[in-house]
Each structure stands twice: as C-alpha cells, then as structure tokens.
Amino acid sequence: MKRIAFYGSSLLSSYWNGAATYYRGLLRDLAGRGYHVTFYEPDAFERQSHRDIDPPDWAQVRVYPATHEAMRAVVAEAAEADIVVKASGVGVFDDELLEGVTAAARPEAIRIFWDVDAPATLAEMRGNPGHALHRAMPDLDLVLTYGGGPPVVSAYEGFGARACIPVYNALDPETHHPVPPDPRFTADLAFLGNRLPDREERVQTFFLVAAARLPERTFLLGGSGWESRGLPVNVRHLGHVSTRDHNAFNVSPLAVLNIARESMAAVGYSPATRVFEAAGAGGCLITDAWVGLDLFLKEGEEVLVARDGRDVAEHVAALTPERARAIGEAARRRILSEHTYARRGAQVDAIFRDEASRKRESRQTERSVA
Template sequence: MKIAFYGSSLLSAYWNGAATYYRGMLRELAARGWEVTFYEPDAFDRQQHRDIDPPVWATVVVWDNTPGACREVVARAADADVVVKASGVGVFDDELLTVFDHARPDALTVYWDVDAPATLAEIRGQPEHPLRRALREIDMVLTYGGGPPVVGAFEALGARMCRPIYNALDPTTHHPVEPQARFAADLSLLANRLPDREARIEGFFIEPAASLPDRSFLLGGNGWHDKPLPANVRALGHVGTADHNAFNCSSLAVLNVSRDSMAENGFSPATRVFEAAGAGACLITDHWEGIDQFLKPGEEVLVARDGREVAEHLAALTPERARAIGEAARRRVLAEHTYARRADEADALFRQSLAARRERSAA
C-alpha cells in the first residue's frame, strides 16, 4: 500500500516546524506496512540546511521549484493508494491541490493540515479559494491540532470528515541527554520569529526576563538577530533538531508560547511541547483550552496566563520540583502521546476507509 505525501520538507526543519511531525508520523506508518514517498520542493534554502539524511523508511523526491517540476510530481499521485496534500508547502500550494485530480478512483484523498487556524483564516474571506472546491471532493481532512472549533469549521466548508491527529513524541529522537553548558539557563524558549507570535513572546518571555534581571534566559530560533532584548536574554539563532534534546535538558525550565491563532482555537499542542516533555524538561506553557487533555496542569506542566505568571512560576521553581514535573510529563507522553499511538489512529482510518470504498465499488 502506497502513500504519496506532498509537504514542505521531511529532510529539513529549517523554517519548517512540521518536520518533526512528518517524521514521527510517516516513520510509524512505514512500520505498519505503508510505502511512503514524500515530495518536497527545493525552496527556502531548506536543502542547504538539511538536518537528517534521506531515511530508509521513506523515498524522498526533491523537486525543482518550477511549474514544470510541480506538474511532473503531481502526476505521480496516480501511483498511490493514499494521496496526501499537506498545508503550508510554501510554493505552488494551489497547483499542488491538483494531486487529487490525478488520484486513481479507488485511492483515498487526504488534506493534512499542519496549521488549521491559518488555513481557515485564509480561505474564509475567499469564496473562490481552490481549497474550498477540494474540500468538497476529497475524502477527509486531518489536522495536527485543533478541537471542536477546527473540526466544525472544516465541515462547514464542505469537508466530509475532519479528524485531529495530534502532535506527539518520537522517543527514539527526543529523550533525556546530559546537559550542555552552552544551553544553560533558567528559562529557555525555542521559537522562530513569526508575526502572529511575536507579541505573545514579548509578553510571555521578554517581559518576564526584564522583570527578573538576576535570572538567565535563552532564546533559540530564526529571526531574532535584530530584536531588542534584555541583557539577560541570550539569542542563539537556529537550533538544529540534533541539539533539541540538549537544549531542553540544560535549563531549569522550558517555555512554550503558542501562536495567536493556535491559542485562540485551543487543542493545539506544538511539537515543542512533546519534545520538551520527552526530554524530561519542566515545561511552562501559555494557557490554551484543552491543555489538560495532554498534560495535567500543576503536576505535569506549569500553565501561565500572562508574563507575570511565567515570572512567578520561575521564581518559585526549585530544581527538585522542576525535575519532578519533567519526569511526570515524560511518563505521561510515553504512555499516551507517542507517534506510535497517533499512527495507529491514522493507519486504522486509512485501511478502514479504503476497504469501505473498495467494497462499495465491488457491490
């Protein structure tokens, strides 16, 4: 059984927060017998910043960022049993929707959204948006975040089915390691500078840092080089995935700050949440509805509604309590929130849907 997956990048996490999700999900689906081909464009300098080699569990096709190359890889959808177009490829997104037109009649067609709030905001004001037509014709929408508001919104736009397949942990890639002095801090944050998150990072990270001048803060991620920061904040720039474990294990606590739309919709834990928990880090997160579905506030995660509460959590946090929270979070995600569990959901959904379709065709 073959999956053709059209996404941003499997090989590079450079300006590509979905990479960890793609890798965790697709490796586990391959372990369940799926033959995965991932089609990614040579765009945004990602191929120059690869952080993994082509894996044995997927065939990766890197296509030139040209209309002709796009048409060529789109046509290959006819070879697959499941055809997946992910959101946010970043180039030729509308043209890539035609993969569904190339799918065989007996194939399953899936739009897999890794940023549902942004997608919904984009198409709400565009009655002729190409995705609107696609949603009414394909079999299902999967999202890596979003609860009832996201499901309801996609179904209102005509999707036959919408189901969240949430972010999770791959314990083979994200796990405890020895701390490293270069990542030592009281509070660390790993987040690219994005327009719809910058104000929240100012409130949840930069302002608490300014209010606690005797504590040390570490900021990793692209785009912060020209941002004015308090003297006790050290900006690292891009942190490759190979360093994420050390980054998460070397500070007293790790902060998660959601983008505006993710926080508003809730039920959208970022990959960073599970990466940090998998490393046994003490996580402080901004508040969003549904957090208790994934981690228990006060025991497995600390939740802050504003920067003042971030500062209060940090001021009261002892190494012993931080260790206890991190260990509890790791136990929880290993038990309930791994990509193996998520892939079981997707695998069953794909196989059941394909079997039902083929049974109807044979009747």
Template sequence: MKIAFYGSSLLSAYWNGAATYYRGLLRALAARGHAITFYEPDVYDRQTNRDIEPPDWCHVVVYAGTVPALKAAAAEAAAADVVVKASGVGFEDDLLLKCLLAAARPGALKLFWDVDAPATLAALRADPGSPLRRALPSLDAVLTYGGGEPVVEAYREVGAGLCVPIYNALDPETHRPVPPKPRFAADLAFLGNRLPDREARVEAFFLQPATHLYRHRFLLGGSGWQDKSLPPNVRYLGHVPTRDHNAFNTSPLAVLNISRQDMATNGFSPATRVFEAAGAGACLVTDAWEGIELFLAPGEEVLVARDGQDVEEIVSQLTPERAAEIGAAALQRVLRHHTYDQRAAEVDRVLAMLAKREAAE
C-alpha cells in the same frame, strides 16, 4: 498501502515547524507496513540547511521550485493508494492540489493534511472560491495536527465531509533525556521562530519577564530574532538544529512554550515543542490554552501561565527539585499516551475505514 505525501520538507526543519511531526508520524506509519514517498520542493534554502539525510523508512523526492518540476512530481501520485496534500508546502500550493487531484487514480484515497488549521481555516473563510475550499467535498478526509472539536466543526462548515485530528506526539527515538550542555544553561529557555502572530506573545510571556527578572538567565533560540531588541540577560542562539533540541530542553531549569495567537484561541493544539520537551524530561511552562489537560496535567506534568506575571512567579519560585519532578512526570505521561506509534494507529484506523467505504461504493 502505498502513500504519496506532498509536504513542506521532511529533510529540513529550517523555517519548517512541521518537520518533527512529519518525521515521527511517517516513521511510525512505515513501521506499520506502509510504503511512503515524501515529495518536497527545493525552496526557502531548506535543502542547504538539512538536518537529516534521506531516511531508510521513507523515499524522499526533492523537486525543483518550478512549475514543470511540480507537475512531474504530482504525476507520480498516479501510482499511489493514498495521495496526501499537506498544507503550507510552500510552492504553488493551489496548483499542486489541482495536479494531485487530476493525477490520483480512481479508487485512491485523497487526503488533505493540515499542519496549520487556524491559518488555513481563516483563509478558507475569507475566500469561498479558493481552490482548496472547492476541492473539500471531493476529498476523502481532512486530517489536522491539532484543533479538536472546534477545528472539526469549522472544517465541516466549509465543506469537508470528514475531519479527524491527529495530534502532535513524541518520537522516543529522536527526543529523549540527554546530559545537559553548558551552552544551553539558563533559568528559562524558549525556542521558536519569529512570526508576526507570535511576536507579541513572546514579548509578553518571555521578554517582559526577563526584563523584570534581571538576575535570572534567559535563553532564546529560533530564526528571525537577530534584530530584535533583547534584555541584557537574554542570550540569543539563532537557529537551533533538531540534533540539539534534546540538550536545549534538558539544560535549562525550565523551557517555555508560547503558542501563536490563533493556536491559543482555537485551543487543543499542542505544538511539537510540547512533546519534544516532555520527551526529554524537561520542566515545561506553557501559555494557557483550552485542552492542555488532554495531554499533560497542569501543576503535575506541566506548569501553565496565563500571562507574563505568571511566568515571573513560576521562574522565581521554581526549584531544581520541583522542576525535575514535573519533567519526570511529563516524560512518563507522553510515553504512555502520546507517542507517534499511537498516532499512526489512529491514522491506520482512518485509512481502513475510508478504504472500506471506497470499496463499498
């Protein structure tokens, strides 16, 4: 199928947590024979902070952050068999949705792909007249990168006919074990941008344990933390490019996943960093959320912390041998069950089912 995919950015992970997800999934879909064009706006300095060049498995169209450029890019959806509008594109999202629905040819599949379902659903509940909520009944499906049955039910309640979670996963070609690098050495490392609904949890799960474990080394990566007061044993790196993620994950004794509050509340929403870390064979410590056992076995393939005190106990008791065992088990689990090839097969099944239904109508 010819797929026109409108998202935040494929080329840049700068302030764009969906980049890894887009890359892994679309590469796998291309390998299954789909011809994909990815459309992304030139906003938020992403194009000056690219971390990959346009790939050979996907045609990328970068359009200016202007309304005329948006309309011109949306008009190209008329040639596609599948038209995808992702959440959080970042420039005139409502207008883009309207233009894409108008441009899609009769018989084309129209999908909304939600890469931040908790935030999107909160907005839909708050505004029953929002353009997206009004459009849901006319869409063939909503795909989400997490959320499980709670998100599926929530989308049905606001008007979606079909909602299918397509979870984050591992791209083994991109995220894999590599030799450690001294610049990333630490007892516990956390990589995440500073966001309002994550900051309190970063303080509780990372900064407070660092304060108490003053003899241990902590490493913080991600954008936005430069003016945050940090304990002296926390070293701040700033933005860490995707090309350095493997070394960031393999060099510390353990790496930490901290969900945003709404993601933790909904559960069933493993962040991309969960699979990046597991794919690198890292020992992952994650905050507790419902559904973790669907992806990694607590105590065997991942260590789960209910609060900052749990993080302190884990870090103070963790040995290199134990960390290596957990990392190796996590790597084997995600290679067996959680690769983007497997996720792409799920998407193919959804597209085939929708196409069959469209042909019968």
C-alpha cells in the same frame, strides 16, 4: 493500500519548517506498519542547505526544483499511489499541488488534505470564497489536522468536508529523550521558536516581560528571525537550533517555555511539537494557557501554566531544581504512556483502513445499482 504519496514542506529539514518532526514521527511509524512512503518536497527557502537528517531508509524523498515543470512532473506520480496526501504550507505552488494531485489520483485512491496549520487555513478560507480548498473539498475523502479539536472539526465540516479528524502532535522517544545537560544551553528559562507575526506579541508578553521582571536570571532565546529585535540584556539569542540539539536545549535550562501562536491559542487543542519534545526529554515545561491542555498534561503536576509574563516570572522565581525535575519526569511518564507517534500511527492506520473499506463498499453499491 500501501503506497503513500505525501506532498509536504520538507522531511529532510526543519529550517523554517515546524512540521518536520511531526512528519518524521508519523511517517516512520507508518513505514513500520508496511506502508511505502514517497515524500515530495520542493527545493525552496534554503531548506536543502540546512538539512538536519539524511534521506531516511523508511521513506523515499523526492526533492524537486521549485519550477512549474518539476511540480507538474511530481504531481503526475500521484496516479501511482493508494493514498495521496497534500499537506498545507508547502510554500511553493500550494494551490496547483492540491488541484493537481487530487485530479491525478486514481478513483479508488484515498485523497487527503492534511492541515498542519488549521487556524491559518480556515481564516484564509473564510476570507476567500475562491480558495483552492473550496474547489477541492468535494473531491477529498478526508481532512486530517495536527491540532484544533472540536472547533476545527466543526469549521471544516461547515466547509463541506466529508470527515475531519485531528491527529495530534506526539513524541518519538527514539528521537527526543533525556540527555546530559549541555553548557551551551544553560539558563533559568529557554524558549525556542522562529519569529513570526502571529507569535511575536505573545513572545513579548510571556517571555521578554518575564525576562525584564527577573533581571538577575538568565534567559535563552532560540529560533530564526530575532536578530533585529531588541532584547533585554539577560536574554541570549542563539539563532536556529538544529533538531539534533533539541534534547539538550530542553534539559539544560531550569525550565523551557512553550508559547502557542495567537491563532493556535485561540482555537485551543493545538499542542505544539515543542510540548512533546520537552516532555520526552524530561524537561520542565511552562506553557501559556489554552483550552484542551488537560488532554495532554496535568497543570501543576506535569506542566506549569502561565496566563502572562508575570505568571512566567513567578514560576521561574519559585522553581527549584528538585521540583523542575519532578515535573519533567511526570510529564515524560504521561506522554510516553498516552502520546507517542506509535499511538498516532495506529490511529492513522485505522483511519486509512476504515476509509479504504468505505470506498470499496461505495463502489460496490454503485456497481450494483448500475
């Protein structure tokens, strides 16, 4: 039970791919536990021309052309794995990949759907009785999610999942850690996130409103897609920020802002990668409010919480460098203690082992009955 075939968006590029850090942290830890990981990613969405890591020594990465022929070829390789994972949001042939790898996997292999955007997936399933996941669910052993907590678990179980287990985002301290401030990212408040329909209104509410209320302060906006958006004069837009610059982006401003997408905030229990990256670097984090935050950080001591742009502006106006540093250091201690990818990797390893044992016992029972 050591060979993992993982079909996801991209391991090599974080370009329009927020799950990259999550994949890297978890799979590197699992490789350290003796798993052989093969990650299959399509050559799509210009990600290969925006790689921010080289192919790692802890995973074999198979980049395949975004064609039906190439997709069918990599699907067939699922038959060689002990654990077959189809992640959500690959973006190319998602339904065909799910159905293909589920069918190709050996009977004794563990079949997993790993949802990195559960609110979106569940909304699609509610609106489409013919969704591919409805058809695949009876053949899946597990659904894992990177957020969502009890609401998502209940929803997936309602759709027939044998088991749904959240495996939250976390910190890889080797990748995200304190660094010296970088003048490129100097500001009173910085926000990093691509422009998405599910996020734009909340960026207006929490970030741009705060900037308008504090015209004498400086604000920094990182992420793709904002080029055509009108911005207050005190907001500087950077465009895409490579993961190699995230540490400096998080420690150079007085504070950094996390804004959950609307669907994630509504479900709760969905800390974004940015939360752990900022805490790992020791940055002072201001976040929008969502249910379940206290599982990860304590309001007022390890994180500042805002209900709207007025709250954000008040936090920024009142924040001193000394308090910002104290909050960032407290957050880093908490995350290092409780929320690293080493802990998540141990969790996933235990999940894999338990599921392998369950399947062995089930097969033995079937043979004895026969």
